[in-house]
Amino acid sequence: MKRIFYPMLMLFPGALFAQEIDMDAMAKIRKEGLDNSKVKEIAHQLTDVSGPRLTNSPGFQRAAEWSVGEMKKWGLTNSRIEEWGEFGKGWQVEKSYLAMTKPYYMPFIGIPKAWTSGTGGPIKGEVVVVNIQNEEDLKKYADGKLSGKIVLMKSTVDTDPTFKPDAVRYTTEDLDKMTNSQPFGQGNFTPEQAEKMRTMRSFRTKVDSTLKTQKIKLELAARSGKHGTFYTSNGASYLGKSPLAGPSFEMSPEHAGLITRLVEDGVPVTLEAESATTFYDKKLTTGNVIAEIAGTDPKLKDEVVMLGGHLDSWHSGTGATDNAAGCTVMMEAMRILKASGLKPKRTIRIALWSGEEQGLHGSRNYVKNTFGDPQTMKLTPAHEKLSAYYNIDNGTGRIRGIYLQGNEGPRATFEKWLNSFSDIIDHPTVTSRNTGGTDHQSFDAVGLPGFQFIQDGIEYGTRTHHSNADTYERLVMDDLKQMAIVVAAFVYNTAQMDQKIPRKELPKARGEQGARR
Numbered sequence: 001m002k003r004i005f006y007p008m009l010m011l012f013p014g015a016l017f018a019q020e021i022d023m024d025a026m027a028k029i030r031k032e033g034l035d036n037s038k039v040k041e042i043a044h045q046l047t048d049v050s051g052p053r054l055t056n057s058p059g060f061q062r063a064a065e066w067s068v069g070e071m072k073k074w075g076l077t078n079s080r081i082e083e084w085g086e087f088g089k090g091w092q093v094e095k096s097y098l099a100m101t102k103p104y105y106m107p108f109i110g111i112p113k114a115w116t117s118g119t120g121g122p123i124k125g126e127v128v129v130v131n132i133q134n135e136e137d138l139k140k141y142a143d144g145k146l147s148g149k150i151v152l153m154k155s156t157v158d159t160d161p162t163f164k165p166d167a168v169r170y171t172t173e174d175l176d177k178m179t180n181s182q183p184f185g186q187g188n189f190t191p192e193q194a195e196k197m198r199t200m201r202s203f204r205t206k207v208d209s210t211l212k213t214q215k216i217k218l219e220l221a222a223r224s225g226k227h228g229t230f231y232t233s234n235g236a237s238y239l240g241k242s243p244l245a246g247p248s249f250e251m252s253p254e255h256a257g258l259i260t261r262l263v264e265d266g267v268p269v270t271l272e273a274e275s276a277t278t279f280y281d282k283k284l285t286t287g288n289v290i291a292e293i294a295g296t297d298p299k300l301k302d303e304v305v306m307l308g309g310h311l312d313s314w315h316s317g318t319g320a321t322d323n324a325a326g327c328t329v330m331m332e333a334m335r336i337l338k339a340s341g342l343k344p345k346r347t348i349r350i351a352l353w354s355g356e357e358q359g360l361h362g363s364r365n366y367v368k369n370t371f372g373d374p375q376t377m378k379l380t381p382a383h384e385k386l387s388a389y390y391n392i393d394n395g396t397g398r399i400r401g402i403y404l405q406g407n408e409g410p411r412a413t414f415e416k417w418l419n420s421f422s423d424i425i426d427h428p429t430v431t432s433r434n435t436g437g438t439d440h441q442s443f444d445a446v447g448l449p450g451f452q453f454i455q456d457g458i459e460y461g462t463r464t465h466h467s468n469a470d471t472y473e474r475l476v477m478d479d480l481k482q483m484a485i486v487v488a489a490f491v492y493n494t495a496q497m498d499q500k501i502p503r504k505e506l507p508k509a510r511g512e513q514g515a516r517r
Contacts, residue, residue, distance in 0.1 A: 020496075021416065021417065021420055021493065022492075022493075022496065023420075025340075025342055025492060026420065026489055028340040028341070028342065029336055029337070029340055029342075029485055029488045029489055029492065030485055031340075032336045032339050032340045033332070033336050033481055033484050033485035033488065034481065034485070036339065037332065037477075037481050037484070038332055038335060039328050039329070039332050039477055039480040039481055039484060040477055042070075042327075042328045042331050042332060043320065043324055043325070043328045043472060043475055043477075043480070044472065045063075045066050045070075046063050046066075046067075046311075046319075046324040046327055046328060047318040047319065047320045047324045047471065047472045048318065048472055049062070049066070050062040050063035050066065050318075051318055052092070052093075052313055052314070052315040052316075052317070052318060052319060053311060053312050053313040053319050054090065054091055054092065054114060054312060054313070054314070054315050054357075055087055055090065055238075055286055055312045055354045055355045055357075055358065055361075055362075056087055056088065056089060056090030056091075056238075056280055056283070056284070056286050056354075057090040057091060057092045057280065057315075058090070058092060058280070059092065060090070060286075060311065060312055060354065063311055064081050064287075064289050064311060064352070064354075065081070067289045067311070067327070067331065067352055068080060068081060068289055068291070070331070071291040071331065071334065071335075071350070072291075074334070074335050074338050074339070075338050076291040076292060076293060076334060076338060076350075077291070077292050077293070077294050078290065078291060078292045079289075079290070079291035079292075080289075080290055080291070081287040081288070081289055081290075082287050082288055082289075082290045082366075083285050083286065083287035084285075084286070084287055084288060084354075084361075084362060084365035084366055084369060085285060085365050085369075086284045086285050086286075087238070087284060087285065087286040087354065087355050087358075087361060088237070088238035088239045088240070088284055089115070089238055089239075089240070089279050089280055089281040089284060090238075090279070090280030090281075091114060091115045091238065091277060091278065091279055091280065091315075092277065092278055092280075092315070093111065093112050093275070093276070093277055093315060094118075094276040094277060094278055095118075095274060095275060095276035096110075096111050096112055096249075096274075096275050096276075097122075097272075097273060097274045097275070098110045098220075098249055098251065098271065098272075098273045099271065099272055099273070100255075100258075100259070100269060100270070100271055101124070101270050101271065101272050102268065102269065102270035103262065103267055103268070103269070106255075106258075108251055108252070108255040108271075109228050109230070109251060109252040109255060109468070110220070110230075110249040110250060110251030110252065110255070111232065111249065111250060111251075111315070111316045111468065112235070112247070112248065112249055112250075112275045112277055113221075113232070113233075113234070113235020113236070113245070113248040113249065113250050114232065114233070114234050114235050114236070114238075114314070114315055115234060115235055115236040115237065115238050115244070115245070115279075116235040116236050116245045116246065116247060116248045116275075116277065117245070117246055117247055117277060118247055118274075118275045118276040118277045119217070119218060119247045119273060119274055119275050119276075120247075121274065122272060122273070122274045123150075123217050123218060123272065123273055123274065124270065124271070124272040124273075125148075125149065125150045125217050125218075125270065125271065126149075126150065126268055126269065126270050127149075127150045127151075127152050127220070127259055127263060127269045127270070127271055128146065128149045128150065128151050128152070128263075129152045129154050129259065129260050129263045129264065130146070130151055130152070130153060130154060131153075131154040132153065132207055134203075135203075138206070138207060138210060141210065141214075142210065144214055145214075146211065146214045146216050147214045147215055147216065148215065148216065148217060149216050149217060150216070150217050150218045150220065150271055150273075151211065151216050151218070151219050151220065152220040152221075152256060152259055152260065152263075153207075153219065153220065153221045153222070154260055155221075155222035155253055155256045155257065155260065157222050157223070157224050157225070157253040157256075158224075159226055159253050159254060159257060162226065162462075164462075166459045166462045166463045167458045167459045167462075167463075168456070168457055168458070169397070169456040169457070169458070170400055170427075170454075170456055170457070172426075172427045175400060175401065175427050175429040175454075176429075178429060178431050178433060178454070179429055179430070179431045208235075208236065208244075208245045208246075208248075211246065212244075212245060212246045215246070216246065217247070218246075218247050218248065218249065218271075218273055219246065219247070219248040219249070220248075220249050220251055220256065220259075220271075221248065221249070221250055221251070221256075222250075222251055222252070222253040222255075222256030222257070223250045223251070223252075223253070224253070225252065225253060225467060226253070226254075227254075228252050228254065229252070229463055229467050229468060229469045230250055230251065230252045230253065230316070230467065230468055231465070231466045231467050232250050232314045232315065232316040232466055232467070232468070233314070233466065234358070235248050235250075238358060247275055249273065249275070250316070259271075286354050286355065286362075287354065287362075288311075288351050288352060288353050288354055288362045288363075288366055289311060289350075289351065289352035290349065290350070290351055291334065291349070291350050292347055292348065292349045292350070293334065293337055293338055293344060293347065293348040294347055295344055295345055295346045295347040295348075295495065296343045296344065296345060297345035297346070300345040300346050301345070301346065301347055302347070302385055303346045303347070303385045303386070303387055303500065304346060304347050304348075304349050304382075304385055304386050304387065305344075305346050305347070305348050305349070305386075305387050305388055305390075305491050305494045305495045306348075306349045306350070306351060306386065306388070306389040306390070306443075307330050307333060307334075307348070307349075307350055307351075307389070307390045307391075307487060307491050308326075308330055308350060308351035308352060308353060308363070308389065308390075308391060308439060309323050309325075309326025309327045309329070309330050309352065309353070309391060309392045309393055309439070310323045310326065310327070310352070310353040310354070310356030310357070310362065310363075310393060310438070310439055311323070311324075311327050311352040311353060311354060312353070312354050312355060312356055312357055312362075313357070313470070314357060314466050314470070316466075316467065316468035316470075317464075317467060317468050317469060317470035317471050318470065318471050318472065319470055320396070320464070320470050320471050320472050320473075320474050320475050321395040321396045321458075321459075321460055321464040321465070321470055321474050321475065322393070322395065322460075322464065322465055322466060322470055323356070323392070323393045324475075325392070325395060325396045325475060325480060326391070326392035326393045327352050328475075328480055328484075329392050329480055329483040329484045329487055330350050330352070330392060330484075330487065331350065331352075332480070332481075332484035332488075333350075333484045333485075333487040333488040333491065334348070334350050334488075336484060336485070336488045337488050337491070337492060342492060344491075344492060344495035344496065345495055345496055346387060346494070346495040346496075347495075348491050348492075348495055351363070351366065353366070353439050356393075356438065356439055357466075360438070360439055360441065360442050362439075363439035363442035363443075364442045364445075366442070367442045367443055367445070367446055367448075370382050371383045371386065371443075371446055371448060372446040373446075374445040374446050374507070374509070374510050375509060375510050375511060376509050377446070377447075377506065377507070377508070377509040379446065383446065383447075383448065386443075386448050386449075386500075387449070387494050387495075387497070387500040387501050388410075388448075388449040388450070388451065388494050388500070388501040389440060389443045389448060389449065389450045389451070390440075390451050390453070390487060390490055390491060390494075391438060391439050391440040391450065391451065391452045391453070392452075392453060392455070392483065392487065393437075393438040393439065393452065394438075394452070394453070394454075394455040394457075394460060395455060395457065395458055395459070395460030395464065395465070396458050396459075396460070396464075396474060396475045396476045396479055396480065397455040397456030397457055397458040397460065397476070397479055398424075398425075398455065398456050398476075398478075398479035398482045398483060399425060399453045399454065399455055399482065399483050399486045399487075400425060400426065400427065400428070400429055400453075400454045400455065400456060401418060401425070401428055401429030401430055401431065401453070401454040402414055402418070402429075402430055402431075402451055402452070402453050402454060403431055403432075403433055403434065403435045403451060403452050403453075403454060404430060404431065404432045404433070404451070405432075405434055405435075405440070405444050405449075405450060405451060405452075405504075406432055406434060406504060407432075407449055407502065407503065407504045408432060409501070409502025409503065409504075410449070410501050410502055411430055411432075413497075413501075414430050415428070415430050417489065417490060417493055418430065418486075420489075421485070421486055421489065424482050424485070424486075425482075425486065429454055431454070435452050438452060440452045445507065445510075446506075446507070447503060447504060447505070447506040447507055448503070449501045449502070449503055449504075453483070453486075453487070455483075456479070458474075458476060458479070459474060
């Protein structure tokens with residue numbers, strides 16, 4: 001058995017150990033991942049067959065139940081849906097139709113906003129365009145002027161042509177800049193940006209409430225996007241049992257622009273529409289998909305290495321790159337390890353999360369229930385048993401490296417692991433940078449090593465993230481194969497180490513003021 005040994009200085013004073021790579025195991029992982037890949041089949045089931053996967057919707061349940069059953073077939077143990085608590089009501093679209101009938105007929109690209117009610121049958125009416133940007137604007141329409149109208153919120157979305165390609169891969173210069181120029185601690189949003197977003201959401205809720213009170217027929221809103229692509233989000237709260245917003249469509253900015261220009265030019269615009277939506281509020285609790293490959297070392301089998309991605313998606317597409325891609329890769333990594341006959345020392349556990357899109361609810365509650373509460377930093381015995389958690393949630397692009405989240409301890413080890421795949425990872429990169437917005441943060445919040453991989457952007461930020469274009473066709477299967485091989489290697493290597501992955505200093509308790517649901 002061929003092994004390569006790498007010395008690495010741990011963060012603990014005087015601790016020096018030999019980190020080894022089992023190259024025979026790596027060869028088995030490569031062979032299984034390349035010769036017998038199941039990424040196409042897994043992705044097809046999670047997207048085409050399951051459909052949109054809003055948490056607590058039938059689509060999410062289909063995907064969760066199929067994933068549990070499939071991993072049982074592969075021989076994984078403890079494959080189950082593990083409930084974490086109350087999420088809220090599920091929701092799905094049963095019917096959606098939107099078209100302009102005057103001054104001429106044109107079908108429009110749009111879909112009901114999430115968690116909004118339906119129209120109660122076909123509706124038809126003239127469109128009123130309103131521009132509500134602040135409280136003063138809202139007062140103009142507070143006296144019932146919009147009652148019974150189809151209301152289009154005037155858009156400020158940029159629809160100018162773009163001269164950059166949708167699909168891109170990181171250049172060497174991009175990766176070097178990522179490594180050297182952005183310090184840990186700079187997340188996706190500054191505090192000022194985060195506060196601005198909270199203010200905007202609060203105002204948006206107030207506008208929705210005003211429109212519902214006036215009993216408008218339908219609200220239309222253009223979302224950011226171009227070329228018929230639009231990006232979706234919550235239209236109302238998923239909490240409680242009753243719909244909190246009336247019928248509302250999100251639509252492509254081009255069609256919203258067409259309506260606006262006609263109306264502002266004095267040309268009446270008549271629309272017809274129909275939406276039917278169903279709320280699922282009999283069971284408000286939900287869970288995550290969990291499965292394991294049991295550890296084999298008597299001294300280490302109680303310790304755990306975790307990998308995961310979020311199974312829930314938005315509803316305007318089939319959630320292919322966000323995040324069936326990550327779930328496909330993580331499931332395939334588990335299949336590769338099991339099919340290769342490898343016997344990890346530590347237990348390897350996969351988690352496919354629910355409620356990520358509404359605030360990391362699945363992973364946050366799993367961490368709270370299993371490892372510790374970030375508000376109090378009261379930790380469970382299991383906290384000491386976790387070595388690391390690895391996450392995928394940046395689309396279909398192949399792995400180019402890993403974010404350390406400010407944890408410099410495993411840098412040398414991760415560099416060696418990545419470099420051992422330098423033939424399929426162009427310019428392997430390790431950065432201390434913090435990347436936010438997904439489930440590894442739930443682990444990091446209680447001082448557990450949680451890592452997100454650096455991935456090529458492909459079309460993620462320009463076309464597919466939260467959009468109606470996020471479908472099976474946007475997946476790059478060769479990239480998914482590469483990711484699954486690299487992830488399988490990372491989790492196996494982590495499971496075989498004599499020591500657990502080094503940790504950062506424990507964070508301070510957030511307290512009730514910093515609490516999030």
